[in-house]
Each structure stands twice: as structure tokens, then as C-alpha cells.
Amino acid sequence: MSARPTFLLDGVEVPFDPGQSVMQAALAAGRHIPHLCYHPEFKPHGSCKVCTARVDGRMMTSCTVPAEMATEVESDTEELNDLRRTLVQMLFAEGNHFCPSCEQSGNCLLQALGYDLGVMTAGFRHLFPDRPVDASHPEILLDFNRCILCELCVRASREVDGKDVFALAGRGIEKHLVVNAESGRLGDTNAAAADKAMSVCPVGVILRKREGFHVPIGERRFDRSPVSDQASDFAPRKPEATRG
Amino acid sequence: MGFSGISGRVPRVQAVWAGRPANGQPSKDAVSESPADLEPKIRRIVTRWGHEPTALLQVLREVQDDLGWLPKPALSLVARLLRQPYSRVAGVASYYAFLCTEPRGLYRVLFSDNVTDRMAGSERLLESLCHRLWVEPGKVSEDGLVFVDRSSCTGMCDQGPAMLVNGRAIPRLDEARIERIFELITSRVPVPDWPSGLFVVENNVQRADVLLGHGLEPGDPIRAALQRGTRGWSERPANERSWREAYVGAALGPVATLEEIKRSNLRGRGGAGFTTGIKWEACRHATGTARYVVCNADEGEPGTFKDRVLLTSHADLVFDGMTVAAYCVGASRGFLYLRGEYRYLLEPLEAVLERRRRDKLLGEGICNQPGFDFDITIHVGAGSYVCGEESALIESLEGKRGVPRNRPPYPVTNGYLGQPTIVNNVETLAAAALIAVRGGEWYRGIGTLKSSGTKILSVSGDVARPGLYEYPFGVPVQQVLDDAGARATQAVQISGPSGICIGSAEFGRRIAFEDLPTRAATCSTSRPPTSASLRTRAAASARPAAWVPPCSCRPWRRSAPATAPSTSSTRSTA
Numbered sequence: 074m075s076a077r078p079t080f081l082l083d084g085v086e087v088p089f090d091p092g093q094s095v096m097q098a099a100l101a102a103g104r105h106i107p108h109l110c111y112h113p114e115f116k117p118h119g120s121c122k123v124c125t126a127r128v129d130g131r132m133m134t135s136c137t138v139p140a141e142m143a144t145e146v147e148s149d150t151e152e153l154n155d156l157r158r159t160l161v162q163m164l165f166a167e168g169n170h171f172c173p174s175c176e177q178s179g180n181c182l183l184q185a186l187g188y189d190l191g192v193m194t195a196g197f198r199h200l201f202p203d204r205p206v207d208a209s210h211p212e213i214l215l216d217f218n219r220c221i222l223c224e225l226c227v228r229a230s231r232e233v234d235g236k237d238v239f240a241l242a243g244r245g246i247e248k249h250l251v252v253n254a255e256s257g258r259l260g261d262t263n264a265a266a267a268d269k270a271m272s273v274c275p276v277g278v279i280l281r282k283r284e285g286f287h288v289p290i291g292e293r294r295f296d297r298s299p300v301s302d303q304a305s306d307f308a309p310r311k312p313e314a315t316r317g
Numbered sequence: 318m319g320f321s322g323i324s325g326r327v328p329r330v331q332a333v334w335a336g337r338p339a340n341g342q343p344s345k346d347a348v349s350e351s352p353a354d355l356e357p358k359i360r361r362i363v364t365r366w367g368h369e370p371t372a373l374l375q376v377l378r379e380v381q382d383d384l385g386w387l388p389k390p391a392l393s394l395v396a397r398l399l400r401q402p403y404s405r406v407a408g409v410a411s412y413y414a415f416l417c418t419e420p421r422g423l424y425r426v427l428f429s430d431n432v433t434d435r436m437a438g439s440e441r442l443l444e445s446l447c448h449r450l451w452v453e454p455g456k457v458s459e460d461g462l463v464f465v466d467r468s469s470c471t472g473m474c475d476q477g478p479a480m481l482v483n484g485r486a487i488p489r490l491d492e493a494r495i496e497r498i499f500e501l502i503t504s505r506v507p508v509p510d511w512p513s514g515l516f517v518v519e520n521n522v523q524r525a526d527v528l529l530g531h532g533l534e535p536g537d538p539i540r541a542a543l544q545r546g547t548r549g550w551s552e553r554p555a556n557e558r559s560w561r562e563a564y565v566g567a568a569l570g571p572v573a574t575l576e577e578i579k580r581s582n583l584r585g586r587g588g589a590g591f592t593t594g595i596k597w598e599a600c601r602h603a604t605g606t607a608r609y610v611v612c613n614a615d616e617g618e619p620g621t622f623k624d625r626v627l628l629t630s631h632a633d634l635v636f637d638g639m640t641v642a643a644y645c646v647g648a649s650r651g652f653l654y655l656r657g658e659y660r661y662l663l664e665p666l667e668a669v670l671e672r673r674r675r676d677k678l679l680g681e682g683i684c685n686q687p688g689f690d691f692d693i694t695i696h697v698g699a700g701s702y703v704c705g706e707e708s709a710l711i712e713s714l715e716g717k718r719g720v721p722r723n724r725p726p727y728p729v730t731n732g733y734l735g736q737p738t739i740v741n742n743v744e745t746l747a748a749a750a751l752i753a754v755r756g757g758e759w760y761r762g763i764g765t766l767k768s769s770g771t772k773i774l775s776v777s778g779d780v781a782r783p784g785l786y787e788y789p790f791g792v793p794v795q796q797v798l799d800d801a802g803a804r805a806t807q808a809v810q811i812s813g814p815s816g817i818c819i820g821s822a823e824f825g826r827r828i829a830f831e832d833l834p835t836r837a838a839t840c841s842t843s844r845p846p847t848s849a850s851l852r853t854r855a856a857a858s859a860r861p862a863a864w865v866p867p868c869s870c871r872p873w874r875r876s877a878p879a880t881a882p883s884t885s886s887t888r889s890t891a
Contacts, residue, residue: 117723118723119723134723137723139725237402237404237405238404239404240402240404240405240407240408241408241718242404242407242408242410242411242412243411243412244411244412244413244414244701244718247411251404251407251408252404253402253403253404254403254404255389255390255392255393255403
């Protein structure tokens with residue numbers, strides 16, 4: 074019998090392949106660990122900290138910490154979910170997130186996680202930042218109000234598209250997403266609607282024009298079932314080709 | 318910009334206005350320069366840095382030195398010449414606090430905003446200068462002449478309050494100096510022409526022990542390391558490969574010296590206290606195409622200034638330590654990452670490097686040992702506390718935003734450009750140089766069982782004699798207080814704001830890895846202002862120890878960048 078090594082996630086054994094991180098192994102086994110900056114097709118990034126779990130007692134980002142034989146991982150605990158709720162609340166307070174009018178409502182990971190963690194209010198004073206939208210591109214609209222700085226579009230554009238269309242600028246509370254043009258307009262970059270970067274946004278920053286509400290609200294991905302029931306959909310996989 | 322831009326926070330305008338020079342004098346303004354004018358300047362800078370994308374931060378820093386700020390056309394040119402996306406260049410330019418992507422005037426005045434500066438009246442002096450200049454902190458004056466703001470600790474706590482003017486440090490501020498500075502600014506005297514007396518920085522070494530009183534000649538540690546390996550060694554080519562792979566039996570010099578470092582039980586002086594010998598050995602044994610030695614002189618923890626003094630007066634010992642480290646691990650390239658606040662040390666340090674190259678202590682065939690090649694490049698930071706963390710520092714060395722990396726992998730296996738890299742604190746490398754000469758056994762005999770050697774403490778605050786105090790590990794806090802002339806002390810903040818605050822009942826505790834712990838929260842009491850308060854670079858964590866004033870009930874804002882809470886961003890450059 075070629076038994077795979079396992080670790081314990083909240084008391085239940087999870088098998089893993091060498092090289093997998095705790096979260097990759099958990100998701101592949103159908104066990105959900107809340108996350109935002111993780112994407113099944115990309116190398117874990119460890120920046121949103123929502124996936125923080127206790128690995129043998131130490132707080133670690135489960136997306137980046139390598140799975141090790143017989144370690145004990147605590148994830149679904151009141152302590153950790155409280156901290157996650159606070160992180161999600163801070164994201165809601167920091168940007169301008171108006172779910173009822175957002176085209177991504179129902180497909181948005183932040184919203185889904187908010188529901189899943191039972192976030193009832195933002196919990197902090199809203200910052201209401203001034204972030205103008207960018208409609209300069211013929212096919213893509215950028216609504217920076219919803220950006221959670223997960224850098225997925227940055228990574229996708231660099232690693233898959235080879236374009237560097239997106240980057241982060243500024244620091245601390247001033248940190249923000251920028252595009253690769255002196256004018257600051259997406260229309261002046263070589264971005265194309267078929268780019269991988271245009272399909273990885275977990276929230277509602279990168280929107281395709283003229284495609285709004287093709288699927289009615291109420292019938293969308295996270296309307297049908299909570300994100301925590303969709304762990305297997307987040308299991309690691311190779312990047313899908315998006316262009317011919 | 319009109320008067321409406323000036324808010325009510327700046328009163329008593331008229332008196333100052335009379336003393337202002339006539340407007341209309343042309344200011345050096347990059348906006349007025351066309352891209353065609355910019356190109357030769359920027360091309361020269363980029364060429365000097367070899368068109369290396371890793372030099373992006375250094376290029377931007379020098380472009381800003383020339384233009385005063387970084388306009389978009391300049392960023393575009395840098396991006397084009399370095400073949401980097403504009404977004405990356407803009408991302409780096411907007412990350413570092415000392416890089417300005419909007420005009421900041423001819424004179425950029427930054428007041429050091431550390432608790433000791435505040436105790437010494439920095440806020441009052443800032444207000445005074447702003448009144449005279451008729452500016453608001455954080456805003457450029459309406460004629461585009463001057464910008465005044467606060468900055469995190471500039472490493473002058475023993476001679477505060479201090480400021481940086483266009484990157485140059487002016488310590489010991491008082492009303493007279495503020496008046497002088499006001500006159501120089503309003504008469505538009507270029508900063509390089511300001512009286513040199515303003516820029517004099519004292520060393521204030523109050524107690525020297527084996528390190529600060531080393532008495533070694535430049536190169537002694539390197540010659541000692543080479544000497545240690547002469548048996549069966551000198552006849553063979555000493556290239557990197559032979560050290561580590563091909564002639565293991567022959568590699569006596571590096572191995573013998575590494576054994577001395579391990580025997581000394583030297584632990585990192587940067588914060589985490591990692592055992593230096595183990596770090597070096599791990600790097601030596603890691604696989605890679607090149608190895609790197611990095612000296613972490615991003616002394617950012619508020620209250621610390623020992624590295625400033627080491628680099629001012631003992632630069633040769635530090636470079637000797639880097640060269641010995643390179644010899645041990647098999648590196649041929651090293652970096653000194655100098656914090657932006659110490660930019661004024663760049664030219665003297667470059668001169669030391671140049672002299673060492675002439676003396677065959679750097680470059681190819683060091684000390685006439687064939688194959689012993691090593692050289693050092695200085696990279697200057699640009700205002701980022703988190704770059705003191707080793708993985709963020711490496712990112713910054715690569716010309717990127719100083720964001721910590723996920724670990725593992727650690728820098729000893731995947732550091733600079735993904736290659737094995739050791740990052741050591743300035744004091745650690747100086748101590749390693751000393752060990753190369755005197756031996757590990759000797760060093761281990763100093764200090765305590767678990768903490769060998771000496772520690773340089775940066776003492777500041779409410780004491781009669783602030784400055785550097787070097788003690789063997791195990792010194793009680795009370796003795797430091799007595800020696801520094803502290804009276805009726807109520808509390809001592811050790812290891813800076815990230816350290817631990819102790820009250821008088823605990824002054825018998827000792828500075829050592831096994832006693833005063835490495836990390837703890839900042840704390841201050843709110844009793845009447847009667848007592849001492851000082852900050853020291855404490856042994857415990859090798860974080861700067863700050864002796865917080867009991868009188869300080871003001872919130873002490875640390876200017877660390879607000880990165881996401883991270884399990885991997887502890888400040889640890891042993």
C-alpha cells in the first residue's frame with residue numbers, strides 16, 4: 074500500500090503530496106480554508122492572511138506553509154474565524170464595496186467570504202477612498218473601488234500573459250493598483266480582453282464591458298452554495314490557456 | 318497656488334512674510350525640463366549602474382538627487398533604458414518614503430520623529446521653523462521653495478533633535494540652529510554650501526570594549542583567516558569551486574575560519590539572535606551558481622545608532638568582516654545596504670572601499686591569494702523601515718518594492734537573485750572580523766554562557782551621557798544606567814518600540830539572550846516627568862533598546878509601513 078503522508082486538519086487526517094502547502098492539500102481533499110489572494114492556478118502568495126491557521130500551535134499562512142507529516146493544523150476555530158472576520162471587515166471598510174449594485178455580486182469571493190464568516194457590519198469606520206474608475210479600454214472596465222490588493226491580476230499578467238499590465242504602487246494605506254502606462258489609463262496599455270489577467274479578479278475590479286448581468290443575480294456561483302462548500306473547485310490546477 | 322491653500326494652522330504670518338525673499342526667482346523644477354533635456358542625465362546614471370534592473374532603486378535615487386523629484390517622463394525614461402515596465406518603475410518610486418513622485422520644493426526638511434527627539438523638543442522646533450517659513454507640515458510652500466515634514470527616527474538619538482535636509486543629517490537642533498537654517502533656506506543657499514559645522518555628527522562612544530577598541534589594522538582579519546589555512550592550501554587555486562566542491566580537503570582556510578566562528582558561538586546582533594556560524598555554513602553548503610554576502614546597515618529600529626558609528630569609525634573592520642564571510646562561504650560579491658538616512662556616509666564609505674581595492678583587500682586576488690575575488694557594492698535605501706527585515710532587504714537590493722518574502726525558502730538557500738545569500742548585521746560582521754583574528758575560544762570567554770562576546774548599546778533619552786556603551790554580555794541594566802548618568806529612573810525601554818519596557822524593580826536584570834527577551838511590546842508609564850528615560854540598543858534582541866520616558870503618555874507612532882499582518886515579517890537580520 075502506498076499510503077500518502079497525512080497531517081491533521083481540525084482533527085481529521087488530510088493526505089498530501091510532497092511540495093503541497095497545507096491549503097493546497099486541504100482544498101484538494103475537499104476541505105475549505107478561507108482565503109482571498111489564493112488562486113488554484115497560481116503559486117500561493119501569502120498576502121491576504123485570511124488563511125492563517127495554527128500549525129503545531131504557530132500562526133502561519135496555510136497557503137504558503139509546506140504540509141508536513143503528522144503536523145496538527147487548526148483552522149476552523151472561533152479564535153481564527155474571529156480574526157478572519159476582522160480582516161474581511163477591514164477590507165470592506167477600506168474600499169468602496171456596494172454589493173447590491175455590483176456586477177460581481179454572487180460571483181465575488183469577498184462577498185461570499187463575508188457571508189460565510191457571518192460578517193454583519195463593516196465594524197470599522199468606512200474610509201470611502203476616492204478611486205476613479207477607468208473606462209478607457211474598449212473592452213474592459215476597471216473599478217478600483219473594489220480592489221483588495223490580492224495581486225492576482227499582477228501575477229497573471231506577468232507570469233501567464235508576459236505583459237506586466239498591472240502593478241502595485243504606493244505603500245501602506247496608500248497602496249493601490251496601477252496599470253502600465255504613464256497616463257495611468259488601461260486604454261494606453263497592451264491589455265486585451267483575452268488576457269488571463271482579465272479573468273482572475275476575485276472581486277469586481279476587472280469587468281468585461283457589454284457582458285453585465287448575463288447570469289441573473291440569485292443564480293450565480295456563490296448564490297447557489299456557500300464558498301465553504303466549494304472547496305474542491307479551488308483545488309490546485311495548471312493555468313488554463315486563455316488564448317489561442 | 319494661492320493663499321487659500323494655507324490653513325489656520327500657521328498663524329503669525331505677517332512677521333515672517335516681511336523677511337521672505339522676493340518671489341519670482343526661478344526654482345530648479347523638473348517640470349520645465351523637456352524629456353530631451355532629461356535623457357542625457359538619466360542615460361548617464363543608468364549607464365553608470367550598468368543598465369542593471371537590480372539597480373532600479375539606486376538609479377531612481379540618483380535621478381531624484383539631480384532633479385529634486387521624479388516626474389513621470391523621468392520614470393518613463395528610466396523604464397525604457399532599464400527595459401522594465403513603467404508600472405514596475407512607478408511602483409518602486411511610490412513605495413519608498415524618500416522618493417517623491419510630486420514636486421517637493423528645493424529644500425526638503427524632515428524632522429526625526431522619535432520619542433527621544435520629541436522629549437528634546439523636536440515638535441516645538443518643527444513648529445518654529447514652519448512659522449518662520451510659513452508652511453504647513455507635509456505641504457510644499459506656496460512658492461515651491463520648501464517642504465517640511467516628520468520622518469521616522471534618523472539614528473541621531475544621542476544628539477537629537479535631528480533633521481534631514483535634502484537627505485543630509487543635521488543633529489543637535491535648537492532655536493539658534495533653526496534660525497540659521499531658516500536664513501539659509503530663504504537666501505536659497507544650496508545645501509552643499511551650508512556651513513559644514515551644521516552637519517557634524519558626534520560619535521559619542523562612552524564605553525569601548527574589545528570591539529570598539531579593537532586596535533586592528535585594515536586587512537588583519539583577512540590575513541589571519543588566510544594564515545589559518547596555509548597548510549596544504551596556498552599551492553592550490555583558491556577559486557570558489559575548490560573551496561566548496563572539488564578540493565574539500567584542501568579548503569582549510571575557509572573551513573578553519575568558519576570553525577572559529579562556530580566555536581565563538583557568535584549570535585546575530587540584528588534582532589533574531591541566530592547563530593552566525595550555522596548561517597554561514599548553511600550558505601556555504603547550499604547549491605547555487607553564486608553566493609552573496611550582504612551587510613545589513615538599514616538600522617531602522619527607532620533608537621539605534623551603533624551601526625552609524627561603526628560605519629563612521631570602524632568601516633574597515635566591517636568590510637574585513639564581510640570579506641572574511643565571503644572567504645568562508647565562497648562569495649565573490651557583497652552588498653552593503655545603507656539606510657537612506659545615512660546617505661551622508663556614502664562618499665566616505667566609497668573612499669574606504671577604493672582604498673581597500675588599492676591595497677589588495679578587495680577585488681581580484683585579495684592579499685595576493687589567487688582566486689580570492691570579492692568586491693562590495695553599496696546600495697542606499699530610501700526610507701523604508703521594513704527593509705531591515707532580511708527578505709525585504711533582498712527585494713530592495715534587487716531594485717524592487719521592499720516587501721518581505723514568504724519563507725521558507727530562506728535567504729541562505731534562496732536569497733539575492735534566488736542564490737544562497739547571508740545577511741548579517743553590521744555589528745555581527747565586525748565581531749566576526751575580530752574572531753577571525755583572536756579566535757573563537759577567546760571570544761567565547763567573554764560574556765555569558767549562552768551569549769558570548771560584547772554588545773554595543775545605543776543609550777539615549779533622559780541620561781547625562783547618551784551614546785554608545787559596549788559591555789560584555791550579562792551586564793545588569795542598573796550598571797548601564799549608572800554609567801550613563803541616569804538618575805531616579807522609572808522605566809527603561811529595551812530594544813526599541815518592538816522591545817520590552819522594564820521598571821525599576823527589574824533593573825537588576827541582565828542584557829543577554831537568556832535574560833531580557835528578544836521581543837516584547839512597547840510600554841510607557843504616565844507618571845510625572847521626573848525620571849530618566851533612555852533608549853539603548855539592547856543585547857537581548859539586538860533591537861535598539863529604547864528607554865521610554867515615564868513622562869511620555871503621547872502615542873508613539875512608529876512609522877513602519879502598514880503591511881498586512883504577517884507571520885513572516887519579523888525583523889531578523891542576525
